[in-house]
Amino acid sequence: MTPSVDGEIRWFSEHGLYDGLFLMRDRESGTFWDHLTGEAVYGPEVGTRLEVAPLRQTRVRQLIAEDSDAMIALSDRGGLRSDDQMKTEGLLRGVRGRLNRFFAGTIEEEDTRRPTMDLGLGVWGGERAVYFPYDVVVTTDNAILTEYDGRGILVYLDPTAQALTAIFTDADGVRWEDDVLHLSDGSRIEEGVVYDAAGERAEVERPLQVFTRWYGFSLTFDDVAIHGEEG
Amino acid sequence: MTRSIPLTLLGAFLFTAGAPQLASAQLGMPPSIPVDPTMPVKEGFDVERAYLGRAPLFQPMYNPEWIPLREARSRGAVDDDTPILVFEAGGRTLALVSSQMSYHHVAQGEMAGEPWMVTF
Numbered sequence: 001m002t003p004s005v006d007g008e009i010r011w012f013s014e015h016g017l018y019d020g021l022f023l024m025r026d027r028e029s030g031t032f033w034d035h036l037t038g039e040a041v042y043g044p045e046v047g048t049r050l051e052v053a054p055l056r057q058t059r060v061r062q063l064i065a066e067d068s069d070a071m072i073a074l075s076d077r078g079g080l081r082s083d084d085q086m087k088t089e090g091l092l093r094g095v096r097g098r099l100n101r102f103f104a105g106t107i108e109e110e111d112t113r114r115p116t117m118d119l120g121l122g123v124w125g126g127e128r129a130v131y132f133p134y135d136v137v138v139t140t141d142n143a144i145l146t147e148y149d150g151r152g153i154l155v156y157l158d159p160t161a162q163a164l165t166a167i168f169t170d171a172d173g174v175r176w177e178d179d180v181l182h183l184s185d186g187s188r189i190e191e192g193v194v195y196d197a198a199g200e201r202a203e204v205e206r207p208l209q210v211f212t213r214w215y216g217f218s219l220t221f222d223d224v225a226i227h228g229e230e231g
Numbered sequence: 232m233t234r235s236i237p238l239t240l241l242g243a244f245l246f247t248a249g250a251p252q253l254a255s256a257q258l259g260m261p262p263s264i265p266v267d268p269t270m271p272v273k274e275g276f277d278v279e280r281a282y283l284g285r286a287p288l289f290q291p292m293y294n295p296e297w298i299p300l301r302e303a304r305s306r307g308a309v310d311d312d313t314p315i316l317v318f319e320a321g322g323r324t325l326a327l328v329s330s331q332m333s334y335h336h337v338a339q340g341e342m343a344g345e346p347w348m349v350t351f
Contacts, residue, residue, distance in 0.1 A: 013287035013289065014289050015261075015283065016288075018280065018282070035337075036350070042270060042273065042278050056316070063315060064304070071297040072300045072328070073297050106282055108280060
């Protein structure tokens, strides 16, 4: 996300809750902002939206394979959750959980098509936001090739990152060979890195996406489509 | 490294009952600001249902120091399996530790003159 309005940098922190999700506030104008879409929701900047860009979840091994010059910022603060809790396995343990009542108190009505704490990949930025449930991806051999906003899109469970990821692609078929995902256009994805048909590292284009709980995604976007379900 | 500034409310977030305004007071959380009827509101946003804290709920990570990821791994600050968040700014690939972001929730700074922000 780009933290500037009309070229002026704003400084943000989480300041509130709405629909069970945090709201940011910038200290310069006091405006409250949706922390997923970057849209101003209450305050002087309503009508403004911060520029958003894809944020990926992966693991150190994969990023080093992808970009050996990658940099990291370390905090001297431990997290509220452990590394194990932040892994997909840890997040999946919460799928049957409930939202605590403080968060739930900011929700008017949930979308009950999926369980509240269901885990999946939300893709947006096109005409309609689409949710790819984790269990649907897994039961589709860990890879779904479909269309999003008129373009081919691949949603897959990356074996290295153990997280759902989406990329745009022109391929019309995929197959796994061990942990390598081969695409029908001759490209392949290995340890999270995309190689073209010539074996060269390829640039990929990614849609806006978030690995998320169902309640958060469905309450943020209107009329969310669920992959694999009618409507 | 970021500076250490104590926070008070986080544990309480997890298992608390009640409507937002009431619970915030009971928990010693930052009081909510009164809704200003003259303030612009996005269409469809029910400001009466929101909890609008007067103070930050978490200490954001501002202007962090960046080190090569490989160096951080060599030091043992992270290992191969550590979950991270990855983004691009200023022509660089940048990462934040997911579990540390569960403390800060917002990180922000500039890389090669390009402002960036990650929310989690």
